[in-house]
Amino acid sequence: MSSLLPLLAVAVPALAAPLIYLARSRPTIREGLTLAAAVATLAVVWLGVRAPDPLVTPLGSVAGVTFALRADAAGLLFALLAATLWVVTSVYSIGYLRTVGEMNQSRYFAAFAASIAATMGVAFASNLFTLFVFYELLTLATYPLVVHAGTPEAYRAGRTYVAYTLGGGVAVLAGIVLVAVLAGGTAFAPGGMAALATADPTLARVAFALLVVGFGVKTALVPLHGWLPAAMVAPTPVSGLLHAVAVVKSGVFALARTVLYTFGPETTWALDLGVPLAVAAAATMLGAGLVGLRQDNLKRGLAYSTIGQLSYIALGLAVATPLAVFGAFLHVVAHAFMKITLFFVVGVIYAETGEKYVSDVAGIGRRLPATMVAFAVAAAGLVGFPLVAGFISKFHLVLGAAERPVLLFVAVYLVAGLLKLLYFWPIVYVAFFGERDDDSAASRHAFASPRATDGGYPGATSWECPALGREASPFLLVPVLVTAGGAVLLGVVPTALPFWALAEAAVAEVFG
Amino acid sequence: MTTAVLLTHVGLAVAAAALVAATGPVSYVLGGLPAAVGIGLLLDRVSALFVVLVAVAGAGFYLAVREGRTGPGDALWLLLVAGLTGVVVTADVFNLYVFLEISGLAAYALVAGRAGVDRAIAALRYLLVGTVGATLYLLGVAYAYVATGTLTMANLGPALAAAGHSSTLVVAAYVLIALGLGVKLALFPLHGWKPPAYATAPRDVAALLATLGSTVAGYALVRLTFDVFGVEFLQAVPGVRLGLIAAGAAGVLAGGYLTLRQDGLRRLLSYSSILQFGLVMLALGVATPAAVTGAILLLLANAVAKGGLFVAAGHAERAVGRSLDDLAGVGREAPLFAASVAVTFASLVGLPPTVGFAGKWYVAVGAVAAGSWGAATVVLVSTLVSLTYAGRVVERLYLAAPAPEPGGAGDVATDGGKPPDGPSRRRVTAVVGVVAVALVVLGLGSTAVGEWVAPVVEGWA
Numbered sequence: 001m002s003s004l005l006p007l008l009a010v011a012v013p014a015l016a017a018p019l020i021y022l023a024r025s026r027p028t029i030r031e032g033l034t035l036a037a038a039v040a041t042l043a044v045v046w047l048g049v050r051a052p053d054p055l056v057t058p059l060g061s062v063a064g065v066t067f068a069l070r071a072d073a074a075g076l077l078f079a080l081l082a083a084t085l086w087v088v089t090s091v092y093s094i095g096y097l098r099t100v101g102e103m104n105q106s107r108y109f110a111a112f113a114a115s116i117a118a119t120m121g122v123a124f125a126s127n128l129f130t131l132f133v134f135y136e137l138l139t140l141a142t143y144p145l146v147v148h149a150g151t152p153e154a155y156r157a158g159r160t161y162v163a164y165t166l167g168g169g170v171a172v173l174a175g176i177v178l179v180a181v182l183a184g185g186t187a188f189a190p191g192g193m194a195a196l197a198t199a200d201p202t203l204a205r206v207a208f209a210l211l212v213v214g215f216g217v218k219t220a221l222v223p224l225h226g227w228l229p230a231a232m233v234a235p236t237p238v239s240g241l242l243h244a245v246a247v248v249k250s251g252v253f254a255l256a257r258t259v260l261y262t263f264g265p266e267t268t269w270a271l272d273l274g275v276p277l278a279v280a281a282a283a284t285m286l287g288a289g290l291v292g293l294r295q296d297n298l299k300r301g302l303a304y305s306t307i308g309q310l311s312y313i314a315l316g317l318a319v320a321t322p323l324a325v326f327g328a329f330l331h332v333v334a335h336a337f338m339k340i341t342l343f344f345v346v347g348v349i350y351a352e353t354g355e356k357y358v359s360d361v362a363g364i365g366r367r368l369p370a371t372m373v374a375f376a377v378a379a380a381g382l383v384g385f386p387l388v389a390g391f392i393s394k395f396h397l398v399l400g401a402a403e404r405p406v407l408l409f410v411a412v413y414l415v416a417g418l419l420k421l422l423y424f425w426p427i428v429y430v431a432f433f434g435e436r437d438d439d440s441a442a443s444r445h446a447f448a449s450p451r452a453t454d455g456g457y458p459g460a461t462s463w464e465c466p467a468l469g470r471e472a473s474p475f476l477l478v479p480v481l482v483t484a485g486g487a488v489l490l491g492v493v494p495t496a497l498p499f500w501a502l503a504e505a506a507v508a509e510v511f512g
Numbered sequence: 513m514t515t516a517v518l519l520t521h522v523g524l525a526v527a528a529a530a531l532v533a534a535t536g537p538v539s540y541v542l543g544g545l546p547a548a549v550g551i552g553l554l555l556d557r558v559s560a561l562f563v564v565l566v567a568v569a570g571a572g573f574y575l576a577v578r579e580g581r582t583g584p585g586d587a588l589w590l591l592l593v594a595g596l597t598g599v600v601v602t603a604d605v606f607n608l609y610v611f612l613e614i615s616g617l618a619a620y621a622l623v624a625g626r627a628g629v630d631r632a633i634a635a636l637r638y639l640l641v642g643t644v645g646a647t648l649y650l651l652g653v654a655y656a657y658v659a660t661g662t663l664t665m666a667n668l669g670p671a672l673a674a675a676g677h678s679s680t681l682v683v684a685a686y687v688l689i690a691l692g693l694g695v696k697l698a699l700f701p702l703h704g705w706k707p708p709a710y711a712t713a714p715r716d717v718a719a720l721l722a723t724l725g726s727t728v729a730g731y732a733l734v735r736l737t738f739d740v741f742g743v744e745f746l747q748a749v750p751g752v753r754l755g756l757i758a759a760g761a762a763g764v765l766a767g768g769y770l771t772l773r774q775d776g777l778r779r780l781l782s783y784s785s786i787l788q789f790g791l792v793m794l795a796l797g798v799a800t801p802a803a804v805t806g807a808i809l810l811l812l813a814n815a816v817a818k819g820g821l822f823v824a825a826g827h828a829e830r831a832v833g834r835s836l837d838d839l840a841g842v843g844r845e846a847p848l849f850a851a852s853v854a855v856t857f858a859s860l861v862g863l864p865p866t867v868g869f870a871g872k873w874y875v876a877v878g879a880v881a882a883g884s885w886g887a888a889t890v891v892l893v894s895t896l897v898s899l900t901y902a903g904r905v906v907e908r909l910y911l912a913a914p915a916p917e918p919g920g921a922g923d924v925a926t927d928g929g930k931p932p933d934g935p936s937r938r939r940v941t942a943v944v945g946v947v948a949v950a951l952v953v954l955g956l957g958s959t960a961v962g963e964w965v966a967p968v969v970e971g972w973a
Contacts, residue, residue: 021847061959063809063870133864147911166899170892177873177888181880 003055006069006124009044009079010134013037013086014117017110024106031094034109038090041116042083049076049498056126065186067133070126072190073505074261074329078253079123080498081333082246085340086116088479089241092344095475096237099351107144108235114141115242122250128176128186128211128262131254135172135218138250139165145238146231157230164227168217172254175210178203179262188257190509192264201271204263208273211258218251219314220307222284228307232299236347239299244306244339249332252313256328260510265320275406278318282412284311289419296357296448298346298427302339305423308416309335309382316397319409322511324400327393329503330494334381334389337487341378344480345371348472358427359450362434362443367463368471372431374484379424381487384417389490422447436462514586518571521593525567529560539603552664554603557968558808561961562600562731565812566593569723569819576943577716577823577935580626592618592720596728605653605740606663608732609646612696615728616642619721623713634708641705645695652688655681668740677741677748686741686752693736696729697789698782700763707782715826715934718778723819726785730792730811737796738804738972746799756797761890763790768897772904775835777825780901781818784860788814791894795875800882804969805962806874812961813867813951817856820947824853827940836908843910849941850909855948857902859955862895866951870958 016037023029048055048071059067071079093112097105118141121134139162147158180186182203183195196204217224231243259268259277268274285308292304313335316328346356348371355361365372381388394413401409426446434443444450471477486497494500531538537556545551555563570593578589595615602608620642624635657663659681660671672682691702698706706726710718737746746753767787774780788810795807827849832838843850859866862873872891879888935943954961 060956062865062955063873063958064962065873067865129864136863144911150911162903167896170896173876173895174888174892177876177880180877 001051001053001055002058003051004057005044005048005051005055006071007057007059009041009048009071009083009120009124010069010117012041012044012117013113013120017113017117020113021106021110027105030106030109031090034090034093034113035087037113038083038087038116041120042080042087045076045079045083045120049080049502059130065129065180066127067130068126069121069124069130070188071124072126073502073509074253074256075123075125077329077499077502077506078249078332079120080502081249081336082116082119082123082241085241085245085336085483088482089237089340091475092240092347092479093237095473095479096235096347096351099473099476100235102148102235103150104148108148111141111144112238112242115145115246117141119246119250122253125257127188128179128257131257132169132172132176135215135250135254136166136169138247139169142238142242142247145242146234148235148238149233151233154233157233160230161227164217164224168214168224170214171210172214175207175214178207178210182207186262188261189264190261191512192260192267193262196263197267197270204267205271205273208258208263208268208271211262212255212277215251215254215258216280216314218247219255219310220248220251220284221280221311221314222287222307225284225288225307229300229303232297232303236299236343236350239302240340240343240347243303244343245336248306248310249336252310252317252332255314256317256325259317259320260325265325265510268318268320274318274320278315278409281311281315281318282409284308285315285412285416286419289416289423292423293419293447296359296445296450298349298356298358298361299343301358301423301427302342302346305342305382305420306335306339308420309339312394312397312413312416315409315412316400319401319404321400321403322507323396323403325510326503326507327396327398327400329506330396330499331390331393333497333499333503334393334487334490337389337483337490338378338381341374341480341483341487342382344476344483345375345378348476348480351476352472357450358430358445358448359443362430362438363432363436363463365432366465369465370469370471370477371480372428374480375431376428377484378487379428381491383420383424387488387491389487389494391491392494514581514590515571515575517590518567518574518593521597522564522567522571525563525597528555529564531555532557532560551607552603552666553601554665555601558965559600559731559735561808561812561965562728563597565815566596566600566724566728569720569815570596572943573716573720573723573819573823576939577719577826579714579716579934585622585626588618588622589720591615592622592724596724599728599732603665604663605656605665605668605736608736609650609653612649612729612732613646615725616646616696619717619725622717623709623721625714625717628712630708630712631714634705634712638705638709641695641702645692645702647692648688648695649692652685652690652692655685655688659685665735665740669742672741673744677745682741682745683749683752686737686745686749687755689736690733690756693729693733694759697726697733697792698786699759699789699793700766700786703767703783703786706785707779710782710822711776711778715822715829719819719822719826722781722785722822723815726789727811727815730789730807734792734796734804734807734811738799738969743799743972746797753797753799756793757884757887758797760790760792760794760797761886763787763793764890764894764897765790768894768901771901772897774901775837777828777834777836777839777905778822780836780905781821781825784898784901785814785818787894787898788860791872791875791891794887794890795878798875798879798882798884798887800878801966801969801972802874802881803878804972805965806871806876806878808871808965808969809867809874809954809958809961810871812954813859813871816947816950816954817859817868820856820944821853821860823940823947824849824856824944827935827937830934831937836905837912839905839908840912842908846937846941849937849944852941852944852948853909854906856944856951857906859951861898861902865955867954867958867961868951870955870961874962 125131295301598611859868
């Protein structure tokens, strides 16, 4: 059904970006605009979710290739996720930037809105070509956020970021050209394009490899992951929404479009492409799990955790059984809610105390009780404890992996879960049982050597216990509790939010 | 007076294009002489695009950014526009030489400009190299004449086929013609004249030449390769085809490398043209209808983008300075100007939905469909190289903090001294803005452009 709604989902944040920039001398208007745009985007996506048929906006053609947006189940799942979390992140950003006193806040909010616009485009792209356009725009829109601090380190990280992602973009473009020539078009078809199943197998494999390498950059598959830890120099809300949700999920979402909607699960396995992709994902899970153990810097540790978690999804897509794909879609959502909570908490710690390292936050549970409980809940979810979102999605992923004859991938999921436990346990333990300025084992990271402390804000030699609800600005605290609550809700009543139904619809569409 | 002539020219160009759209190719022989000895003119769907481009650029830059209007200067400007139009519409390979020389002479004089030793030297170099190029072209025409006894494009095609496509005379004719036009195109390694000429020429002249100079030579090469020599010639002599692809690849790689090393804005833009024309050569070597369509789009895209960027560079030189570093903070002070420059660079890089992307897409698809994997790879690599140099400029516009002003001179804001002459900031912003919009509109309309030239291009290939 033709409708302007998908375009509107892109246009609302896209138009908000220049307006936010123009309102730069008036912080209140600027923040109001951000919030209004976020709510409006969510409303538009919600209308799309309620629509009975997928809505399509044709946008003409460039160089003979059509350019169109189409809100199908998979796209709506991703768009709804990004739009929901944008609202929460906007509130959080306001609190964070005010508390930390960041410079260039207008540029920050404008680039943030532009990034969301690009993410919406990635979600609703109806063919590889449109997807590629928004995928590249996302890189450009997030670049100012990575180099936000303006320090030489930030610029170095920005270069790394752009080199990786745009380099991957060229591989994607090459893959798209090949697909266009092989299949005579690039439009997504649930279950795969028929023409690719009969195309020259060597060229089809090359096209698949190019697309996977290109999209693998944003999915942070090892060895294409180097940009993600570097990008952690960005302000924490950026790391939370963009580098744990929007950017990396566009990579994995594009991977899903490649495996499920371009080649199709059957062709992927018929061409023997499922196993190599699965091995790459499995290696990434284990490698990132091991390296993550040894990070004392909170954000870098979370970055490695993200790398590992994305490969959970990539492995689910590579396995390509209905249950595994269902689990992969659910994990896109579950991981987003849990990881954004973790980043928000790390941001609260930095905003309130100035600390960035695990070894410097011993005993922080006394200073930020509610915040750290949220951290523990989200961490438990990522490890895979029941009653939190992560359990449900991992359950399906493991069951789906068991449908393939090789049980290796089931084992990898379980070992990776163990590594996650080993990664989160020291942080939670130190936070609740450690003491500040204490050198005993209880106050140090179990696996990582302490980095030179940067001292944090002066004067705090022991943590004070604040009154209930007064531990941080409500702009900071409420988003943390909302996302943590969302993760629990998804764990207890997984069908409560539309994500479950959308994932079911997408799987039904792909597997027929 | 000049304004009236140029505007009339635009009107005539558009009317002629409309006529072509309505009735098909239009031809005319001056004085009614027989075509074999007369001066024949031909306008078809491909040349109509370039006639309109020449007319609009000639009038647009004159109205918007021309400085110091004098009788002799304006006469040269008109002569340049006339010569370039002639190159586009001529149906005779010898007359093409004549028009090439007319436009060349006008260009040399305009580059020398009103004053300055640097300009005089750059213009002299331009003149020497340009004359060598034109002479090589003439030599090639002579070989073709010896082989066939005709100079009319329409008769040359069958006559060359009759003479044997792989005969030494015909191959030598093509190689000399391609070399001669290659000098005008500033293909690597024949590019030495271009950066100094474009970097020192008066600002308005640089913008006009960057738009039209090499573009029209590129059009001429497309026309001669496909309309006169034909695809059968390229198929019969694989060495020539390989040579075109090799020249294109060398141009892309060397042009890209040299572009990355530039600190001056105008020199960076000149070297970027070497990369862009390398892509055009690559497309000629691939020689499928899609690739030729891509070549035409790339010529148009580069012309429009370079025109806007040279106007922008001229303004930036006056307002802040010549080097890239001087651009720091312009994004904050002149947001519309900076955004337009950024979009224009996006087209040079080939980011969708700009026309630069459309051109590269056609070439890449053509190369893959023809199995020219090397050419396809070079097109993709060129994107990466272009991203790097464009990224340097855009990053400075938006993210770099302005360096502390030595002695407070050279600020955009009034610094109390004599205001520099030349077009106002508002006017320059308007030009660059129009260029940015045009690139996006052409990109969104690239399917239509592809369909517009399809009857001609598919007749060739």
